[in-house]
Amino acid sequence: MLCVNVELKERRYPIHIGAGLLSDNSVYPLKSGDKVMIVTNPTVAQHYLSQVTDTLEKIGCTVKNVQLPDGEQYKTLDSLNLIFTALLRENYGRDATIVALGGGVIGDVAGYAAASYQRGVRFIQIPTTLLAQVDSSVGGKTAVNHELGKNMIGAFYQPCTVIIDTLTLNTLPKREVNAGLAEVIKYGAILDYPFFEWLEQHIDALVALDQEKLQQCIARCCQIKADVVARDETEKGDRALLNLGHTFGHAIETHLGYGNWLHGEAVAAGSMMAAVLSEMLGDLSAQEAARLEKLLVRANLPTVSPDTMQPEDYLPHMMRDKKVLAGKLRLILLKSLGQAYVATDTDQDKVLAAIRRCTQTD
Amino acid sequence: MLCVNVELKERRYPIHIGAGLLSDNSVYPLKSGDKVMIVTNPTVAQHYLSQVTDTLEKIGCTVKNVQLPDGEQYKTLDSLNLIFTALLRENYGRDATIVALGGGVIGDVAGYAAASYQRGVRFIQIPTTLLAQVDSSVGGKTAVNHELGKNMIGAFYQPCTVIIDTLTLNTLPKREVNAGLAEVIKYGAILDYPFFEWLEQHIDALVALDQEKLQQCIARCCQIKADVVARDETEKGDRALLNLGHTFGHAIETHLGYGNWLHGEAVAAGSMMAAVLSEMLGDLSAQEAARLEKLLVRANLPTVSPDTMQPEDYLPHMMRDKKVLAGKLRLILLKSLGQAYVATDTDQDKVLAAIRRCTQTD
Incomplete structure (x- = not known):
């Protein structure tokens, strides 16, 4: 088992990474008599709910669960309210613990519920997708979507523990494993060149779900984040x-509507657009951009815009980004592989040109 | 103008108290170019929205507003979402400022919106009821109700400034002024015996809206809180x-349904029940309990249970209180006037007996 600590002063918490941790009662910071509400969805519940419930009941916890409909389109205030209703029906108080068992959507909604229920209750994350394991389970960002924008409503709220059982990836659709690798590659590209090289060496093992390589990879990503x-x-x-x-x-x-492209797929194409723009601005070399593209392709990820989307469709959405300040676009671009920076006020024509270069042409 | 500082390390903020402050641009921590969303309701808007809007526009801010339906029954996730929709329609970003102009409901919903929109934007409170001025505008508690419980969903989130214009009390219904005095009396009873005596001396002036006494009273309450x-x-x-x-x-x-008794009225009767229970437990003297009752009566506040509510109706609701820990009731009781304490595991029969003594009999 590997362990990464997130150092946030009084809210320091550990991330445990290993095979079979769902059944390891030593990693749960719970004791007999604790009241637990597991938030999950039917897909994940079918594989892992009884395993987690059994483990927690052996500890002596009271365990209830609430299942949200599966999918990004249900990452809403209505789903959030399902959790509040379940907690209130069980008379759960401020001493309750919410456990998020699932992917990023479950983690985001359950985390925001934990931040908000009675103004804050304990929260444990058990991410079951690669994306959630390397990204959304670290750092305390929680949110739901609004019909006018993604992740517009939420809180910064830290879990008390994150438990990553890499065996859960065996039941994850391959497409979702690959989508998770988009965020993995991102870490190398923005902050860690040696890790980028490590990925160039081991990407095939990761795609094939080699458990040891997965654990090393996840631990490295969690550490970076x-x-x-x-x-x-x-x-x-x-x-x-x-x-x-x-x-x-x-x-x-x-633009496509939630649930058509996976988040990681959109990030893969988006990272390529950022790389191409960085190249056009004279920062990234053409060779470096090509290495990023090759790595994304080996992880079976898209590197160009969806064919139903025009270059002109991007900017109106992009201007609504949370990073926009005083009406100016702020983009994350690359000086080199392993070195990213925040670009303020990038010329919109150049942005559009980069998107064009990443658009499929017949 | 009086000023009270709330000391919360890096989130220190001032409360300005005076007559006519709504039009005093020096108390608003805003500058030209800032984007402001005023959250209010139609009742308050009719009296004060143009005054605040004009002041902010003179500073050079972009000012929009969103009006929520008036009343505790609209302190819901749906009202919250009206604010998010207004912010997103205007393309307001993370640099937006939300101004709450109204009573406790507006402050609570707008504050929770500020805590949640893009995971947190700036927040200014302009409380226009006495209750909000002495209570809900200080301390950063924000929340909405759930159909199964009051204030069950929310956040701790601090404003950057609170602006209290005591002239706004001139348009407040007398019944609401009195309800605010219930919380004022509470401060004296729990923590400040000299202030309790001051209130015994000046309660008639406060009921009559004496501006100078009101400002002194509000400043003292804000300081205590x-x-x-x-x-x-x-x-x-x-x-x-x-x-x-x-x-x-x-x-x-x-039990009565939101909006029948005012919050302050319920707190007045509730404070009397706590005092009677404290007397039964041998802490408070009968004379002290009588002084509290007399002060509440002089402020035209109820000191007994509503006549449509039976003593047995209380406990099921009380067990759902946020202060309940491990299934045990925790009540705030009085050792003496000016000295409150947290009572854990008070005998439920005694609680019921105290409620009975505060129940109207024919």
Whole structure:
């Protein structure tokens, strides 16, 4: 078992990473008599709910669960309210613990519920997708969507523990494993060149779900993210770098409607757009951009815009990004592989030109 | 103008108290170019929206507003969403400022919106009821109701400034002024015996809206609450004392349905129940309980249970209180006037007996 600590002063918490941890009662910070509400969805519940419930009941906890409909389109205030209703029906108080068992959507909604229920209850994350394991389970960003924008409503709220059982990836659709690898590659590209090289060496093992390589990879990603978050919990500075490809990617997701492209797929294409723009600005070399593209392709990820989306469709969505300040676009771009920066006020014509270069032509 | 500072380390903020402050641009921490969303309701808007809008526009802010339906029954996730929709329609970003112009409901919903929109934007409180001025505008508690419980969903979130214009009390219904005095009397009863005596001397002037006495009174209440909040921001200890009468009071409000008794009226009757219980437990003297009752009566406040509510109706509601821990009731009771404490595991028969003594009999 590997362990990464997220250092946030009084809210320091550990991330445990290993095979079979769901059944390991030593990693749960719970004791007999604790009241637990597991938030999950029917797909994940069918595989893992009884395993987690059994483990917690052996500890002596009272365990209830609430299942949200599966999918990004249900990451809403209505789903949030399902959790509140379940907690109130069980008379759960401020001493309750919410456990998020599932992917990023479950983690985001359950985390925001934990931040909000009676103004804050304990929260444990058990991410079951690669994307959630390397990204959304670290750093305390929680949110639901609004019909006018993604992740517009939420809180910064830290879990007390994150439990990552890499065996859960065996039941994850391959397409979702690959989508998770988009965020993995992102970490190498923005902050860690040696890790980028490691990925070039081991990407095939990761795609094939080699357990040892997966654990090393997840621990490295969590460590990178944990370091960034510890420096900048509420995203005033450095933390924005983690959003490489996300401003483009959110535009893709919003334009296609949630649930068509996976988040990681949109981030992959978006990262490529950021790389191409970086190259056009004279920062990234053509060879470096090509290495990023090759790595994304080996992980079976898209590197161009969806064929139903025009280059002109991007900017209106991008201007609604949370990083926009005083009406000016702020993008995460690359100086080189392993070195990202925040670009303010990038010329919109250049942005459009980069998107064009990443658009499928017949 | 009086000023009280709430000391919360990096989130220190001032409360300005005076007559005519709505039009005083020096008290608004805003500058030209800032984007402001005023959250208010039609009743308050008719009196004060143009005054605040004009002042902010003179500073050079972009000012929009959103009006929520008036009343505790609209303190819901749906009202919250109206604010998010207004912000997103105007393309307001993370640099927006939300101004709450109204009573406790507006402050609570707007504050929670500010805590949640893009995971947190700036927030200014302009409370226009006495209750909000002395209570809900200080301390950063924000919330909406759930159909199964009051204030069950929310956040601890601090404003950057609170602006209290005592002239706004001239348009407030007398019944609401009196309800605010219930919380004023509470401060004296729990923590400040000299202030309790001051109130015995000046309660008639306060009922008659004497501006100077009102400002002194509000400043004293804000100072008491600010001190408590600074010691205990997230209500792990001392801050619970502020809830004298609230566990009983919430039971009344929930039982009658929101909007029948005013919050302050329920707190008044609830405070009397707590005092009677304290007397039965041998702490408060009969004379002290009688002084509290007399002060409440002089402020035209109820000191007994609503006549449509039976003593047995209280406990099921009270057991759902946020202060309940491990299934045990925690009540705020009085050792003496000016000295409250948290009572854990009070005998439920005694609680019921105290409620009986405060129940109207024919």
